[in-house]
Amino acid sequence: MPTIERLRRLTLLLAWLALGLPASAVAAEAPAGEFTDTECVACHVGQDAGLLATQRDGPHAAVGCSACHGATHGRLPRARDDATCSGCHAGAAAASHANSKHGVLLTLAPPDWNAPLQRGRYRAPGCAYCHLHDGDHGNRMDPARGREQAVWVCGGCHAPRFATTQLEAGARLVAVAELKRREAAAIAGCLPTGDETRAALLARVDGHLRNVRLGAGHQSPDYQWWYGQPALDGDLIRLRDRVEHWRRGIGAEPGPDAATDAMVVRPGPDRACDPR
Numbered sequence: 001m002p003t004i005e006r007l008r009r010l011t012l013l014l015a016w017l018a019l020g021l022p023a024s025a026v027a028a029e030a031p032a033g034e035f036t037d038t039e040c041v042a043c044h045v046g047q048d049a050g051l052l053a054t055q056r057d058g059p060h061a062a063v064g065c066s067a068c069h070g071a072t073h074g075r076l077p078r079a080r081d082d083a084t085c086s087g088c089h090a091g092a093a094a095a096s097h098a099n100s101k102h103g104v105l106l107t108l109a110p111p112d113w114n115a116p117l118q119r120g121r122y123r124a125p126g127c128a129y130c131h132l133h134d135g136d137h138g139n140r141m142d143p144a145r146g147r148e149q150a151v152w153v154c155g156g157c158h159a160p161r162f163a164t165t166q167l168e169a170g171a172r173l174v175a176v177a178e179l180k181r182r183e184a185a186a187i188a189g190c191l192p193t194g195d196e197t198r199a200a201l202l203a204r205v206d207g208h209l210r211n212v213r214l215g216a217g218h219q220s221p222d223y224q225w226w227y228g229q230p231a232l233d234g235d236l237i238r239l240r241d242r243v244e245h246w247r248r249g250i251g252a253e254p255g256p257d258a259a260t261d262a263m264v265v266r267p268g269p270d271r272a273c274d275p276r
């Protein structure tokens with residue numbers, strides 16, 4: 001072997017050892033058997049450090065690896081399958097996606113979940129295609145990461161300008177819904193703290209605001225509309241009605257007056273309180 005070739009091999013070997021590359025380069029076979037979540041992390045932290053970092057800092061930090069992957073190797077298609085996500089995210093998250101054009105296309109022609117979640121490999125995106133794109137174990141769609149991230153994922157199938165327009169329109173719808181949420185809080189501020197419907201009414205508002213966010217994010221105009229905006233308008237009417245209820249003295253509980261001990265209707269909300 002020529003000296004130059006020996007030298008080249010030696011340099012390669014040294015670089016190999018110095019960089020600690022062997023972990024991923026040598027361990028080619030996924031071991032058989034069942035593993036606990038702690039064992040998954042212990043092995044994979046060496047070979048998939050970046051992936052584990054996104055998992056640790058992402059929304060699924062408290063969710064074990066096996067919740068999506070199962071306890072054995074060879075089940076990647078299962079992790080990618082919408083059914084896995086919907087098992088935990090049943091309700092609004094799953095329904096808004098099923099209601100979108102993407103969801104309908106997936107129902108009509110279920111994809112081959114063996115394909116990695118990469119550009120050009122799916123006709124329509126499932127949950128993991130968008131949220132865990134390219135093995136990202138955080139949340140690719142988190143608005144805090146910037147809109148470009150989402151546009152890049154959509155851009156595997158749509159023109160970036162189309163995706164940007166859709167996402168901007170969605171952000172405006174969410175802004176309108178957030179305005180309604182602030183209005184609801186102001187009206188609720190006119191209710192006496194003891195009002196027993198107050199917390200439930202505000203929880204409804206939060207649920208309907210979430211429906212708008214999900215409908216807009218999941219590209220389901222129907223969902224953001226029918227389960228979001230008009231429902232929020234209804235919440236505002238219900239809250240105002242509750243304030244009027246108290247003003248008329250109907251909501252107030254009768255009780256003994258501290259000074260005279262006579263039964264009186266305790267005062268309702270501050271009459272000057274103006275929710276507008």
Ligand code: HEC
Nearest residue numbers: 040044055060063064065068079080116117128132134135
């Ligand atoms: C919320 C569900 C979910 C959780 C929790 C999860 N994964 Fe994943 N994981 C996936 C999906 C989906 C893929 C497929 C990504 C792709 O095809 O691009 C994947 C891919 C992988 C891959 C293969 C990456 C590649 O490029 O081939 C490894 C390794 C992995 N996960 C390890 C883990 C480990 C270790 C944990 C726990 C610390 C974990 N995952 C937790 C859903 C999850």
Ligand code: HEC
Nearest residue numbers: 027028029030031035039040043065069071073074075076
């Ligand atoms: C004893 C070490 C070890 C343990 C424990 C381990 N893995 Fe792996 N895993 C590997 C190796 C080695 C590979 C193959 C090299 C590669 O693809 O990175 C692999 C591959 C994978 C892959 C991609 C290929 C496939 O068949 O799925 C995923 C996903 C994965 N592991 C997830 C997990 C999860 C989840 C756990 C815990 C339930 C786990 N691993 C436990 C070493 C381990």
Ligand code: HEC
Nearest residue numbers: 059060063067068079084085087088089127128131132139
């Ligand atoms: C074992 C149950 C479980 C599975 C399976 C699961 N998740 Fe989650 N997911 C959670 C929990 C718990 C949270 C954190 C609390 C929350 O926001 O609901 C979460 C959070 C999220 C968030 C962030 C929500 C937010 O408010 O910011 C997204 C997006 C998400 N999951 C998508 C997925 C996708 C996509 C899959 C399938 C690949 C999946 N999840 C599988 C339990 C699960």
Ligand code: HEC
Nearest residue numbers: 082085086089093094097125126127130141143213217218
């Ligand atoms: C076309 C890409 C795409 C697909 C497919 C998709 N999502 Fe989303 N998802 C988004 C976007 C965008 C958002 C909005 C992010 C935001 O504004 O917070 C979102 C928001 C969410 C949220 C957070 C809602 C909240 O509480 O604020 C959850 C949870 C979620 N998706 C789960 C899922 C699940 C489960 C599926 C499959 C049934 C799915 N997503 C399919 C793009 C997608």
Ligand code: HEC
Nearest residue numbers: 101102122123124125150153154156157158163166167219
């Ligand atoms: C894997 C490919 C794929 C990805 C990724 C994808 N889409 Fe789609 N999308 C489709 C297909 C296919 C259709 C149906 C097109 C048709 O009407 O024939 C569609 C339809 C739509 C529609 C409805 C258009 C209409 O005419 O009603 C909107 C809006 C949309 N996508 C936005 C997005 C956004 C925003 C993202 C990223 C968050 C995204 N899509 C990600 C494939 C994709």
